[in-house]
Amino acid sequence: MITVWLPIMSPWKPLNRLPSPIELVRQFTPNWFTVNMGTGITFLLLAQFPARIAGLHALAYGLFIADAAIFALFIGLFAARWLFFTQDAMPLLRHPVQSMFLGAIPMALIPLVNGLVLFHPGQPAAAELATHLWWIDAALSLLTGWLVPWYQFTAQDHSLERMTGVWLLPVVPAEVAASSAGYLAQHLPAAQAQALIVSGYALWGMSVPIALGILTVLYLRLALHKLPPKELGVSTWLSLGPIGTGAFALLTLGAAAPQAFADTVMAPVAALAGPLGVIGALILWGLGLWWLVTAIALTAIQVRRGLPFNLGWWGFTFPVGVYTAASLTLGLRTGMAFFTAFAATLIVALVAAWAVVAVRSAHGLWHGHLVQAPCLSCKPELPAKTA
Structure with a gap:
């Protein structure tokens, strides 16, 4: 008599949708770092x-601590996959979708870097740690920005019809690091700030123009081949990421440059960085507004068709968040209350979206049904035993 072993489907038993708990390591993908981004x-x-609002800052700090712990856990799981399941991890680099999410790793680190100086202002140790982490993040951003496109150009199978906003993920981390460079530079001595600002502008140049080119191709793809599959329906929101971050980076770098380069040969140029940053951010903000309205309209169509939940739903958070950060900073720099009110509205919507996606992602991780690695050629089978 042949019987098949099935896991006990208890709601209190973790990973009960996986054949074995070790599958959490073998099938852990970089998609999970979008949790940290959002x-x-x-x-x-x-x-x-x-x-x-009373208690809001404490809540934010609690999320900062939780996010740091989750990031450490995910880094451990991802590293363990490469260490113990190297042969199963290698196909990730050739997968046309999963490989793109490698860019989520450096983008997940930047909020923690900024959080160190935001929640510990005036503490040299926090600023020093943040600076070291920033340089690591910049290196990771450059690595993904070159490595993933190299595989995309030489080893992966792509077509215009299958193209989505996911293509943006490997190139955007550089501009995310650039925005952080301007933010950190305002808390550092001039010599350190100068290095970050110069590096930040270079990173911006290695990301934003390429991202805008990808958005142009994405517009063409949507016109010719219509909406992406419902499983990738949320990917349209990713277009807000490079636009919002690009604007935010111009604002932070422009704010930091004059003080950092005062009394240097770069002082006249740095004095222009602030006003030019505001102008550039306003232009990008307008472009982002077009994509925001477009993403809302296209998502409404996808919802009517049936939008399945997956980790892609985190696309409702980080792209909207960075566009909101740009809006909030524009309100401060221009003195126009409209931008501040608009940002406040988006923050409320962002928190609501984060709560929904976080709960459903935690449920999927606990039970294991969101732990899937499409880059693996075959799925593990349930072990059978003979009675």
């Missing part, structure tokens, strides 16, 4: 909410 931008914006 949580990170949420606590950063909550801590800077325009209205003072």
